[in-house]
Amino acid sequence: MRLCFLVEEQYRHDGMPLDVIRQLGAWGHQVDVRWPGRSLISLSEEIRAGSHDAWVLKTVSGGPGLTLLEAAASAGLTTVNDVRAIRGVRDKALAAVIARDAGLPVPVTYAAARAEAFAEIPAAQFPLVVKPADGSSGRAVRLVAGPERLREPAAPGAAAPDGGGLLIAQPYVPNSGTDLKVYSVAGELYATERCSPLHPAHAVHERQVPLTAEVARIAARIGEVFGLDLYGVDILLGPDGPVVVDINDFPSFRQVPDAVARVSAAVLELARRGTGGPAAGRTAEAAAPTPRTVPALPRPARPTAPIGGGR
Numbered sequence: 017m018r019l020c021f022l023v024e025e026q027y028r029h030d031g032m033p034l035d036v037i038r039q040l041g042a043w044g045h046q047v048d049v050r051w052p053g054r055s056l057i058s059l060s061e062e063i064r065a066g067s068h069d070a071w072v073l074k075t076v077s078g079g080p081g082l083t084l085l086e087a088a089a090s091a092g093l094t095t096v097n098d099v100r101a102i103r104g105v106r107d108k109a110l111a112a113v114i115a116r117d118a119g120l121p122v123p124v125t126y127a128a129a130r131a132e133a134f135a136e137i138p139a140a141q142f143p144l145v146v147k148p149a150d151g152s153s154g155r156a157v158r159l160v161a162g163p164e165r166l167r168e169p170a171a172p173g174a175a176a177p178d179g180g181g182l183l184i185a186q187p188y189v190p191n192s193g194t195d196l197k198v199y200s201v202a203g204e205l206y207a208t209e210r211c212s213p214l215h216p217a218h219a220v221h222e223r224q225v226p227l228t229a230e231v232a233r234i235a236a237r238i239g240e241v242f243g244l245d246l247y248g249v250d251i252l253l254g255p256d257g258p259v260v261v262d263i264n265d266f267p268s269f270r271q272v273p274d275a276v277a278r279v280s281a282a283v284l285e286l287a288r289r290g291t292g293g294p295a296a297g298r299t300a301e302a303a304a305p306t307p308r309t310v311p312a313l314p315r316p317a318r319p320t321a322p323i324g325g326g327r
Contacts, residue, residue, distance in 0.1 A: 022072070
């Protein structure tokens, strides 16, 4: 097969996806790598040629790679993940609405262009976790104890939290300081533990852990709702059960056994699933993954406290 990987500068030295690219080459497949942040891409010619069986994206939120992937999808070419699914999780505000409407356990979510606007949120919902709607890798995520702390930057020397992009805020979910990261490799689920970015002093040995039936059902439901095949879900084990706090397309897959071989095989299978020939591609409607048979989850209770300006 012939594949095109779009890789942003941030990942030019990372094992994921570079090790996957090398593995696919070792298996005899042709892999072309394009670097959206530093090289000229003859986009019209490459897309019109339709010579790649699939386009694969490893990019940062807000990076140019997603636009290029969408351009390939608009011409009916196969993308991994489905390009519409990627857009749905890259915007954390949108992802929270989609997930909560599907009955997934997601915290109540607020959005604002400036952090101080979150002062209107009822006091009972503080502390808040505030982060950029287009953030990634824990960037600028912070715990805000009360309204008076909203103007503080995420860290010493960091940019102000109202630097132009949309922010989201969610009530803090009490937890042990350990994040549960669940990875999905084309339907196979793996759970790992790691330190929470909100509790950097909490020592956690990153490792693979058993996956409970409840968490597995939630993680599989994420794939069904968003149409993802390669993804990661950040889950907190709160006092009322598991809570989904983030979703990532094409994550690092750290601690997944034989991750490179598994992800490489999944990319090939997903490319084959959506390709009828080197130039055939597929339509946007046909590109959606086959829904998994996962029982619907009950809708979380909606907040009854109104947001007002009289605090």
